[in-house]
Amino acid sequence: STPLICSCPYHPFLLSSVGYLTVNIEPLPPVVAGDAVTLKCNFKTDGRMREIVWYRVTDGGTIKQKIFTFDAMFSTNYSHMENYRKREDLVYQSTVRLPEVRISDNGPYECHVGIYDRATREKVVLASGNIFLNVMAPPTSIEVVAADTPAPFSRYQAQNFTLVCIVSGGKPAPMVYFKRDGEPIDAVPLSEPPAASSGPLQDSRPFGSLLHRDLDDTKMQKSLSLLDAENRGGRPYTERPSRGLTPDPNILLQPTTENIPETVVSREFPRWVHSAEPTYFLRHSRTPSSDGTVEVRALLTWTLNPQIDNEALFSCEVKHPALSMPMQAEVTLVAPKGPKIVMTPSRARVGDTVRILVHGFQNEVFPEPMFTWTRVGSRLLDGSAEFDGKELVLERVPAELNGSMYRCTAQNPLGSTDTHTRLIVFGMARSPGDWENNHRGGSWLGGFPRRKKQ
Numbered sequence: 001s002t003p004l005i006c007s008c009p010y011h012p013f014l015l016s017s018v019g020y021l022t023v024n025i026e027p028l029p030p031v032v033a034g035d036a037v038t039l040k041c042n043f044k045t046d047g048r049m050r051e052i053v054w055y056r057v058t059d060g061g062t063i064k065q066k067i068f069t070f071d072a073m074f075s076t077n078y079s080h081m082e083n084y085r086k087r088e089d090l091v092y093q094s095t096v097r098l099p100e101v102r103i104s105d106n107g108p109y110e111c112h113v114g115i116y117d118r119a120t121r122e123k124v125v126l127a128s129g130n131i132f133l134n135v136m137a138p139p140t141s142i143e144v145v146a147a148d149t150p151a152p153f154s155r156y157q158a159q160n161f162t163l164v165c166i167v168s169g170g171k172p173a174p175m176v177y178f179k180r181d182g183e184p185i186d187a188v189p190l191s192e193p194p195a196a197s198s199g200p201l202q203d204s205r206p207f208g209s210l211l212h213r214d215l216d217d218t219k220m221q222k223s224l225s226l227l228d229a230e231n232r233g234g235r236p237y238t239e240r241p242s243r244g245l246t247p248d249p250n251i252l253l254q255p256t257t258e259n260i261p262e263t264v265v266s267r268e269f270p271r272w273v274h275s276a277e278p279t280y281f282l283r284h285s286r287t288p289s290s291d292g293t294v295e296v297r298a299l300l301t302w303t304l305n306p307q308i309d310n311e312a313l314f315s316c317e318v319k320h321p322a323l324s325m326p327m328q329a330e331v332t333l334v335a336p337k338g339p340k341i342v343m344t345p346s347r348a349r350v351g352d353t354v355r356i357l358v359h360g361f362q363n364e365v366f367p368e369p370m371f372t373w374t375r376v377g378s379r380l381l382d383g384s385a386e387f388d389g390k391e392l393v394l395e396r397v398p399a400e401l402n403g404s405m406y407r408c409t410a411q412n413p414l415g416s417t418d419t420h421t422r423l424i425v426f427g428m429a430r431s432p433g434d435w436e437n438n439h440r441g442g443s444w445l446g447g448f449p450r451r452k453k454q
Helices: 432-439
Strands: 005-007 021-025 037-045 048-058 063-071 090-098 107-116 124-133 141-146 159-170 175-180 281-288 294-304 313-319 327-332 340-344 354-360 370-375 391-394 405-412 415-422
Touching: 021 107, 037 048, 037 107, 037 124, 048 090, 048 124, 063 090, 090 107, 141 313, 141 327, 159 175, 159 313, 159 327, 175 281, 175 294, 340 415, 354 405
Parallel strands: 021 124
Antiparallel strands: 005 090, 021 037, 037 090, 048 063, 048 107, 107 124, 141 159, 159 294, 175 313, 281 294, 313 327, 340 354, 354 391, 370 405, 405 415
């Protein structure tokens, strides 16, 4: 329990035929967890004091926990008043100090004061005051993550993307907002998450603020992908953009303008349609914790454009009355580039367990990429066509795998990249003929035999 220090100055006062007693606790503004707090109870009387009791009220007022008591009957420095004849109004103050207030100290407090009734010495007149101690706490952590990761890259279909800012430990709930490249994002508030089948999020606002980047003609000449154009037959056409999500059924977001001159750049890479600035949708959720704090999650959703959003800096900022300046966490959206592959053991022999691991990239990658392994021209050792994971394990490799090529595809919603590595298996030659083949560089074992020890 929090240590309590109480100072209660008392002075002699007169009893009168009619005594009175007024009690009040000085109001306090919200305090920050960790600060020292002093509760002050002021009371005025012309009677003879009996006791002072401080209570902390819990469970909605059903429980009162006594945190301090002053009993005048057992006070050695208390002076009895019977010898005083003149009437005197005296003001007293009882203080309770919380040296290091905690969130658990939040709640109501009461100060009860009792004086003797002169007419009946057995009777005590009581009065009380109360105060609500509001303890604030700044957030203790903030992080930005990508929802639904790892996720694949799609070069033929626009997809929605969501950043999640998680802020924990604050009381009351903080205000959370996003910025892109240092500029606040004007987001449309949502009460429900965007439906997965809703399609790309669109809006009719002018597209201009994001064109500060150095964009080539491919990025400037934006249109929808030509997915399945050949299968449809005839000349490729642009799919009609879907209507955007709306936070209010009465507000409809206008569809993207269809009369856009199109130039076929490549059937292998999409031509994105962005006649409007990306529309951002923001949704908040709050989860109370048992200690009185609140976890806030802010979800920012928009239609991802890898050609523009790659290397975009997004930051989540938090404002809170217990903070002197905003908290911030930031991420840069980056596609994977240049995977580094490590194979152990470096010299594999027949029967070894070989591990092929993605050890990193040439750049920092966000969001988390997904990895897919395939064997070029054949199936993997276990007979499967591909394997998902950061590490490919080949158990008890046979000599037949010597020279086999493995491809690792690393991708996130911003892009995809491939890297290859070749497995060389070393082993013992089976016959003198194999020995000659080894010297000619044609051994199917991929290595040279060891000499027998004499």
